[in-house]
Amino acid sequence: AQSVTQLGSHVSVSEGALVLLRCNYSSSVPPYLFWYVQYPNQGLQLLLKYTSAATLVKGINDFEAEFKKSETSFHLTKPSAHMSDAAEYFCAVSRMGANFGNEKLTFGTGTRLTIIP
Amino acid sequence: GAGVSQSPRYKVAKRGQDVALRCDPISGHVSLFWYQQALGQGPEFLTYFQNEAQLDKSGLPSDRFFAERPEGSVSTLKIQRTQQEDSAVYLCASSLGTSKAFFGQGTRLTVV
Numbered sequence: 001a002q003s004v005t006q007l008g009s010h011v012s013v014s015e016g017a018l019v020l021l022r023c024n025y026s027s028s029v030p031p032y033l034f035w036y037v038q039y040p041n042q043g044l045q046l047l048l049k050y051t052s053a054a055t056l057v058k059g060i061n062d063f064e065a066e067f068k069k070s071e072t073s074f075h076l077t078k079p080s081a082h083m084s085d086a087a088e089y090f091c092a093v094s095r096m097g098a099n100f101g102n103e104k105l106t107f108g109t110g111t112r113l114t115i116i117p
Numbered sequence: 118g119a120g121v122s123q124s125p126r127y128k129v130a131k132r133g134q135d136v137a138l139r140c141d142p143i144s145g146h147v148s149l150f151w152y153q154q155a156l157g158q159g160p161e162f163l164t165y166f167q168n169e170a171q172l173d174k175s176g177l178p179s180d181r182f183f184a185e186r187p188e189g190s191v192s193t194l195k196i197q198r199t200q201q202e203d204s205a206v207y208l209c210a211s212s213l214g215t216s217k218a219f220f221g222q223g224t225r226l227t228v229v
Contacts (some may be wrong), residue, residue, distance in 0.1 A: 022123075036220075041222065043121070043208065043219075043220035043222045043223060044160070044208070044210075044220040044222050045220070046217050046218075048123075049217065050200070056155055090159050090160070094157075097223055101148055101212030101214045101216050101217060101218055102148050102167065102211055102214045104150060104162040104165055104173065104176075105150075105160070105162065105218070106162070107152075107161070108159050109157075109159045109161030109162050110158070110159050111156055116130075
């Protein structure tokens with residue numbers, strides 16, 4: 001069984017400040033991990049993914065996340081928040097496999113990021 | 118097409134009514150997923166197709182939910198005798214299998 005826990009359903013940061021969104025996972029098998037962003041009335045967009053190649057993963061829009069097996073964490077960070085980053089962010093886990101596009105995702109409950117001007 | 122297309126974008130159904138939600142995946146994508154996203158929650162897996170074969174339907178919440186993909190392209194999620202707890206956004210995603218899944222904008226179903 002797999003699950004993810006996102007700590008903090010709402011996070012507010014000032015424009016230009018560091019963004020840190022927390023995700024911890026539980027998996028009985030080696031996981032693949034993902035961060036998705038969802039803007040209002042839009043579908044989910046993949047920010048980045050961990051598929052075992054490197055523990056520090058860089059994604060779009062200067063987001064990055066680090067896989068820490070010892071802490072079972074995959075926190076999302078961005079050095080400097082921009083107003084356009086305001087959205088809902090979801091961490092997700094799937095089983096590790098050759099074709100990860102065939103694997104179902106288990107999502108966390110999401111973190112709503114608000115940017116303060 | 119350019120992306121995953123879902124229709125209708127919004128659907129209001131009276132309790133007990135049957136509904137059908139359509140998903141047009143990206144052309145050539147063999148894998149197709151349906152997820153249900155309740156208000157304030159993350160998406161939850163419903164079912165998975167590889168081409169026309171439904172390989173996993175473990176997430177369908179009841180036998181009122183039925184999905185098909187007869188020709189391995191367009192998929193339809195059908196909900197019979199809708200209940201208020203079925204109100205949610207239904208997301209469709211497709212992928213080539215070897216790469217990431219692309220999500221549609223979803224269909225927001227409201228059962229009144």
